[in-house]
Amino acid sequence: MQVIKTIAELRSFRAETSGSVGFVPTMGALHNGHASLVDAARKDNDTLVVSVFTNPLQFTNLGDCDDYRNYPRQLDADCELLEAHGADAVFAPSVEEMYPGGVSEIWVRTGEMGTVLEGASRPGHFDGVATVVTKLFNLVQPDRAYFGAKDAQQVAILRRCVADLNLPVEIVALPIVRAADGVAESSRNQRLSATDREHATALSRTLFKLRDGEFSSAAEAREYLAAQPGVTVDYLVTVDPATLQDTENRPALALVAAHVGPVRLIDGVEI
Numbered sequence: 721m722q723v724i725k726t727i728a729e730l731r732s733f734r735a736e737t738s739g740s741v742g743f744v745p746t747m748g749a750l751h752n753g754h755a756s757l758v759d760a761a762r763k764d765n766d767t768l769v770v771s772v773f774t775n776p777l778q779f780t781n782l783g784d785c786d787d788y789r790n791y792p793r794q795l796d797a798d799c800e801l802l803e804a805h806g807a808d809a810v811f812a813p814s815v816e817e818m819y820p821g822g823v824s825e826i827w828v829r830t831g832e833m834g835t836v837l838e839g840a841s842r843p844g845h846f847d848g849v850a851t852v853v854t855k856l857f858n859l860v861q862p863d864r865a866y867f868g869a870k871d872a873q874q875v876a877i878l879r880r881c882v883a884d885l886n887l888p889v890e891i892v893a894l895p896i897v898r899a900a901d902g903v904a905e906s907s908r909n910q911r912l913s914a915t916d917r918e919h920a921t922a923l924s925r926t927l928f929k930l931r932d933g934e935f936s937s938a939a940e941a942r943e944y945l946a947a948q949p950g951v952t953v954d955y956l957v958t959v960d961p962a963t964l965q966d967t968e969n970r971p972a973l974a975l976v977a978a979h980v981g982p983v984r985l986i987d988g989v990e991i
Contacts (some may be wrong), residue, residue, distance in 0.1 A: 721803040724811045730859055733809055739766030743862035743889075745853060748772040749792035749907035750801050753897040757866040760894055762806040769860050770802050771811040773818065778848030782823055783815075787984075792910050811860070818855065827851045828885075833877050833964055837975060838986065841954055849874055850881050857889050864890045868897070870904045872973050872988045876964055896988070898924065904987045916981035919950030923976050926956070927989045930974050938974065945978065952979040958991065 724730050734741075742765030744757045750772075762768050774791050776783025783789075795812055802810055827847050830839070834846035857865065867875050875893045882889050897905045902924035903917065912920060926945040935941040942956040954977040960967045975988040 721799070721807055722809045723799060724809055725813060726817055727813065727859060730809075730811050734769075734859075734861060737767045740863045741765055741767045741769060741861065743856070743860045743865045744768070744770045745856050745865065745867075746770060746772055746798075747774045747791065747907065748798050749794055749910065750798045751897075751905045751907060751909075753868050753870070753905035755801060755805055756897050757868060757894055758802060758805040758807060760892070761864065761866045764864060764892075767809075768807050769809045769811060769862065770807045771813075771856055771860070772798050773811070773813055773852070773856075775818075775848060775852040776815060777819075777824070777827075777851055778842075778845050780842065782848075790911070792907055811856075818852070824851060828854050828881060830877050830881070833873075833880060836873075836964055837955060837957070837959070838873050838977065841977065841984075846874070846877050850877060853878060854881065854885070854887070857887055862889055864892050866892045866894060869893050870896045870906070870986065870988065872961070872975055873964060876962060879962075902928070904985075906985065908983045908985065911983050912981055916950065916983070919948070920980045920985060922948035922951050923978060923980075923985060923987045927974050927976060927987060930958075931989045931991045937968070941974075945976065950980055954978055954984070961990075 742761030744761050746754055776788055779785055779788040799810055828850035830846040830850050839846050879891045901921050903920050926941050929935055930941040938956055938958045945956055946953045956976040957966055958972040958974050961973050972991055973988055974991050977986045
């Protein structure tokens with residue numbers, strides 16, 4: 721497996737490949753959810769590239785925040801996992817390599833889809849995501865790119881981005897990987913204490929109850945979750961999977977965001 725640090729090296733690697741290319745973009749601190757994406761991409765493609773880049777553009781104040789500074793970074797461990805799962809190359813650039821002139825002047829704007837739900841709590845987040853992912857698509861030139869369904873809003877936005885910008889990439893979304901306690905796998909779970917972890921199970925428990933008809937509405941589910949210990953709810957809604965607009969129709973996505981201890985967690989289920 722080749723570890724690539726520069727754009728020039730990546731372009732050289734890409735020029736020597738043939739056949740289909742699968743791509744898994746990540747911010748590092750990889751877990752079983754990422755491994756499932758890598759395994760699927762390995763199965764589907766001749767060449768597999770994974771990026772490990774903690775992108776400051778998608779954080780508050782362009783990375784001048786504790787969330788960015790505290791985001792777990794463990795490249796050596798990530799590379800061990802990726803090699804074990806069959807990656808051909810890991811693109812792990814520095815911030816300076818990706819943004820040599822400083823913060824980009826030209827961004828990919830995500831419109832109304834990027835201002836609701838996560839975008840309402842984290843203004844500019846999805847513009848930062850769409851900008852860096854578009855850059856990575858241009859560099860890697862993949863046939864398919866793989867994302868986890870936990871980031872349902874991100875998936876919807878990137879599908880629209882690919883369609884609107886005519887990018888020749890298929891977006892593949894794979895089911896959420898959950899731990900035995902039901903908590904969705906996330907790099908941020910590393911920052912949960914044992915007590916926080918127990919409290920975090922309330923998110924999936926509430927979503928499953930909503931999916932199974934134990935609540936009559938998302939509002940009722942939100943009230944239940946808000947009453948659980950250690951949980952501060954940001955939102956719990958049902959939305960159209962393509963547009964992210966609120967809906968009571970089915971099928972829909974039930975999406976939740978909440979703070980548990982020092983960590984903001986998201987989760988979702990199809991209903």
